[in-house]
Amino acid sequence: MGIEFVGSGHGEREGTRIVDNPEMNRSRQWDIFCKVIDNHGDIGVCWRLSADLAARGQQVRLWVDDASALEWMAPAGHPGVTVLPWLEPLGLNVLRLGSAPCEVLMESFGCEIAPEFIAACADQQKIGAPKPVWINVEYLSAESYVERSHALPSPVQHGPAAGWTKWFFYPGFTTATGGLLREPGLQQRQADFDRVAWLAAQHIAWAGEKLVSLFCYEPPALATLLHEFAHAGLAGEPVRLLVAAGRAASAVHAVFSDRKWLRPMSDGLGLLSISYLPLLSQTDFDHLLWACDLNFVRGEDSVVRGLWAGKPFVWQIYPQDDQAHQAKLQAFLGMLDAPPSLRAFHRAWNGPGRDLPAVDRSGWIECSSAVRQRLLGQADLGSQLLEFVAKKS
Numbered sequence: 001m002g003i004e005f006v007g008s009g010h011g012e013r014e015g016t017r018i019v020d021n022p023e024m025n026r027s028r029q030w031d032i033f034c035k036v037i038d039n040h041g042d043i044g045v046c047w048r049l050s051a052d053l054a055a056r057g058q059q060v061r062l063w064v065d066d067a068s069a070l071e072w073m074a075p076a077g078h079p080g081v082t083v084l085p086w087l088e089p090l091g092l093n094v095l096r097l098g099s100a101p102c103e104v105l106m107e108s109f110g111c112e113i114a115p116e117f118i119a120a121c122a123d124q125q126k127i128g129a130p131k132p133v134w135i136n137v138e139y140l141s142a143e144s145y146v147e148r149s150h151a152l153p154s155p156v157q158h159g160p161a162a163g164w165t166k167w168f169f170y171p172g173f174t175t176a177t178g179g180l181l182r183e184p185g186l187q188q189r190q191a192d193f194d195r196v197a198w199l200a201a202q203h204i205a206w207a208g209e210k211l212v213s214l215f216c217y218e219p220p221a222l223a224t225l226l227h228e229f230a231h232a233g234l235a236g237e238p239v240r241l242l243v244a245a246g247r248a249a250s251a252v253h254a255v256f257s258d259r260k261w262l263r264p265m266s267d268g269l270g271l272l273s274i275s276y277l278p279l280l281s282q283t284d285f286d287h288l289l290w291a292c293d294l295n296f297v298r299g300e301d302s303v304v305r306g307l308w309a310g311k312p313f314v315w316q317i318y319p320q321d322d323q324a325h326q327a328k329l330q331a332f333l334g335m336l337d338a339p340p341s342l343r344a345f346h347r348a349w350n351g352p353g354r355d356l357p358a359v360d361r362s363g364w365i366e367c368s369s370a371v372r373q374r375l376l377g378q379a380d381l382g383s384q385l386l387e388f389v390a391k392k393s
């Protein structure tokens, strides 16, 4: 089963429909380039995609300028994925191409593939290797430009790759986009997940409180949320907040270091208990989201994992200086068909103020399970990439 890309590609978007295509299962050599700009999303998405493709029989070389996060994100690595340093210049590593010529070239999030690598690919082509399929995987958004831009070609005019075509590939939430990362077997793993055993294995002291994960930047309304949990819990029930390592943990510590915050409380944190987590592998990060009753996620990768978890969630979008993230957030809420209380909460959580409406977890349950169900019915990013490459090879 695969996706058929329809259209000539001369400046027009290519639609998708499901077809059988055995070519998409042929093993190819992929070279994925990743620059770590900020936070963990670049490497998080590139690693997940690399592992997904490798699990489907593809050979992946992941070139990354800073692979340090993989030590905790993917400590076991993945068969079929080789992580290579993206040095400037790439230097001797290009020689490794010799043993396995590149068949699919992928740049992620607008990074530009090292020119010496392109030159090496072009040299290979001169001695008979096929022209690689060159794909630029873009940022995830629910905005309407994504459907218009997905699968558009960009002919390469100059340099050793003149005459090749670079294809824009937009992940997204509709059938007219590249879809979302969703590895095969995800639903089965979710169905087999044992929350009690996982919490015990993480040494999380759980006394039956509502579990809430917190992965965020520094939302100005964080103090208000903690205060609300401490005083009112989640609809009156005690809350255990599972705080992700890094910026989220620092933000929570910063709230508590402001002693004024504690003044209204007479007995510590009232209905709120807190567990600070170590850095988890991506696999365990998923488990965290599956274990919780409410998830606070951020950025690009964890929001998708939050969607697949199917639990009510709140997204802190990655803030951009030009405020472009606000339109992106609105489009996302529209895609969710979010109820008014969820929209209002997102507006506040992503806004500059400290006020926050009440958490309406029970009012958000239907929305999160409906969107998960709908998105599960769409072809995932890995399948779509395989089919696209099969078509363009």
Ligand SMILES: Cc1cn([C@H]2C[C@H](O)[C@@H](COP(=O)(O)OP(=O)(O)O[C@H]3O[C@@H](C)[C@H](O)[C@@H](O)[C@H]3O)O2)c(=O)[nH]c1=O
Residues within 6 Å of the ligand: 037, 038, 039, 040, 041, 042, 043, 044, 045, 072, 073, 215, 244, 245, 246, 278, 279, 280, 281, 282, 283, 285, 298, 299, 300, 301, 302, 303, 318
């Ligand atoms: C906290 C934690 C995260 N992770 C992983 C999950 C994700 O793959 C990754 C976090 O990435 P994100 O959810 O995308 O959030 P992020 O804020 O870290 O990354 C951001 O980076 C910017 C450059 C992008 O422009 C943003 O869109 C965004 O992707 O880290 C773990 O594996 N274990 C952990 O313990």
